[in-house]
Amino acid sequence: MTGDTDNKFLNVGLLIIATLLVAKLISTLIMPRSQKRLPPVIKGWPLIGGLIRFLKGPIVMLREEYPKLGSVFTVNLVNRKITFLIGPEVSAHFFKAPEVDLSQQEVYQFNVPTFGPGVVFDVDYSIRQEQFRFFTEALRVNKLKGYVDQMVVEAEDYFSKWGDSGVVDIKYELEHVIILTASRCLLGREVRDKLFDDVSALFHDLDNGMLPISVLFPYLPIPAHRRRDRARKKLADIFASIINSRKCASESENDMLQCFIDSKYKDGRPTTESEVTGLLIAALFAGQHTSSITSTWTGAYLLRHNEYLSAVLEEQKNLMKKHGNKVDHDILSEMDVLYRCIKEALRLHPPLIMLLRSSHSDFSVTTRDGKEYDIPKGHIVATSPAFANRLPHVFKDPDSYDP
Structure with a gap:
């Protein structure tokens, strides 16, 4: 039965794609040519060539096309046009x-x-801005200072x-170690102490469900x-239970989960269980991915460049001596050498x-x-920090790690 259903979905999907291709071909033949100064278009098989190139990897495509087409060019993805600004x-x-003028909502529907x-x-822009305010309030300096103690405990253990x-x-x-600290500081004590393995496995399935094809379909x-x-459904059930438990027991914790539970919109409406779960998932995706990627590359570069590793360790030894082997938010903020090493790793490998x-x-x-190009309404506009951060006219020796 499942196989029959899958085949039906596949057939419907193929029919939709075929219809889009035919419509695109007809519009190309009958529509008058634009008088706008449009960017050059990546060459490829008609209609689907750009899609094939994109799915093989955007960075590979940029490396191949930037030397030929320059800093502004368009790739056709079936019924969409993506114009890159590099x-x-x-x-x-x-x-x-x-x-x-330039909206995030449509392009991040995936x-x-x-x-x-x-x-x-x-949600619309006004609600999204309010939800971003919830994130900001959960990550204020006074909140982060409280999180550091928990991070230190997790790291030392x-x-x-x-x-x-x-x-x-x-x-x-x-x-x-980052997913452990994120579980305690973001998801809450209940997840860290009792449900870590279950929640970690579920987040793994969520993460693996974000594929290149997912962006389009x-x-x-x-x-x-x-x-x-x-x-996603199991996580919603888990967090609904935790939220209800906290509310019934009138408990309050120092974590992001509690911040989202306590958050209210400007009209006074409290967040729902579904919203709290969604905001937590978004926060963990953003924080865990960014932190793990940046930490891994920073560690790898420091191990490769002993001169920078020595400088980082010397800075930390001096700060520990100055503050009596104590680590808190303010002391971490004094680690300028480490900060520059992390920032350089981010330049070379942005998440x-x-x-x-x-x-x-x-x-x-x-x-x-001096070339001028007109970017029409309706185009998807893209830029790539990973590619732009290695442009030789912007950075001297752009592929070198030099904090």
Whole structure:
């Protein structure tokens, strides 16, 4: 029965794609050519060539096309046009434009099955801004200062199990200790103490349900998406139980979960269980991914560059001597050498390789060599920190780690 259903979904999907292809071909033949100064278009098989290139990896595509087409170019993805703006000269509008001109909501709809309904990219801009305020309040300095003590406890407990010497997989170890600290500081004591293994496995299924094909077809009935949907439902049940338990017992904890439970919209409406769960999932996705990727690359570069590792260790020894082997938020803020090492790792390996917006109005950009291009309304506009952070005209020796 399941196989028959899958075949039906597949057939429907193929029919939709075929219809879009035919419609695109007809519009290409009968529509008059635009008088706008449009960006060059990546060459490829008609209609689906751009899709094939994109699914193989955006960074690979950018490395191949940037030398040929320059800092502004378009790739056709079936019924969509994505225009890339690479480098500071052409990407300023991307980062500065208001939501009414360049919107996030349409292009990040693929996150909705993961985060859930009614949060972040499934709500209009005004509600999304209020939910971002909830994030900001949960991450204020006074909150972060309280989280540091919990982070130190988790780190000391985790690394106390290491011997004096040995070989470890730094990526695995740092990912694991970060998910432990995130569980305690974000998801709450109940998850960390009693449900960590279950919740960790469910988040793993959510994470693996975010594939390149998910960006274009987030509801495609494939195994990874089914596991994602099952995991999302189980997480909703787990957090609903925790939220009810806290409310019934009138308990209050120092974690992000509690912040979201206590948050209220401007009209006085409290957050719902579904919203709290969605906001927590979004927070963990953002925080855990960013932290684990950045920590892994920072550690790898420091181990490769002993001169920077020595400087980091010397800085920490001096601070420990100055503050009596104490670690808190303020002392961490004094670690300038470590900060610069982390920042350089972020430049070379930003967690988000591509950022997207939907253009609601025409705008123009001018390249370094004076070429002007018109970006039409309706295009998806993209930029890539991972690629732009290695441009040789912006950074000297861009591929070198130099904090």
